Amino acid sequence: MQHAPLVVVPLAHKAAYLERYAEADKGWEDRAEARWPAPYWYIDTGMASLLMLLTAVDEGLGACFFGIMPQQPKDFRAEFAIPDEYDPIGAITVGYRADDLPTQSPRVEERRRGSGEVVHRGHWGRHV
Template sequence: MEFRELIGRRRMVRNYDPDRPVPAEVVDRLLDSAIRAPSAGFSQGWGFLVLERPADRDRFWSATTPVAADPDTERRSRWLTGMRRAPLIIVPHANRSAYLDRYAQPDKGWTDRDEARWPVPYWYVDTGFAALLMLLTVVDEGLGACFFGIPPERVEPYRAAFDVPDEFTPIGAITVGYRAADFRSPSLRRGRRPVDEVVHRGRWSP
């Protein structure tokens, strides 16, 4: 598949064929793509939790699904039903300490681990790069995926359910599987913003 075609075909998939597991070799290729993402100082401060067994996936949904009633119950129920059919969940995590430690080493010239030196938290940026490479690899493999966030109030239950160390922060989760009949997100009605609307050349103001 040509790269431009791959980018054009990438979308968030919210319903999967529950009877078609993701082959082990494909899972390995997704993770191999992830670790090829760029990272500041080659810190590679990420970690990936792979959930393939039904019991593990059920535990994930139990831990991360909000217990409060959603005002849009029907829409959320449809979303959750389709997402729970995914045979694979990968949770990318960022490790801030890996970056603070790396940049306190002699070749970087900083002598402390002061987070104020980081106006942008690259541990999240770089883990996002890794997640995107997985999403693109999914398309190349003929599968579908969806990146979504874990609600803030469910992060600690998630940590407890999977013994995630404190230094690792989940930046979201990715469901992966073979596509099933899906529905378009209402957000897509907004349309894609044109290049001329978001790009500023030379200076921001004309």
């Protein structure tokens, strides 16, 4: 990851989102943040990040999403002249896996739960 040739930093932009949904074709006339049950400007940026990860895998590349620590965005913004209204949600490294890295620990697979434990049908507690 430290030598990945590409690092993508997805940025959420709340103001652009609220402006878009205040346009006439959306039916609202204000930019009221209170009408949103969840901050979709972050959710949509997260979904775009997931699509980047899946695309990298589809192309035979390795990719990893990692968080940006709360104290780091200030330095990031300064280094790349990112305006304050844009929020980095994390970063994605993209590249080819190094040949000399060990394979993934089998413990990862041991901890992974099967779909029967995490998929519920009809109501919570009724597993597939």
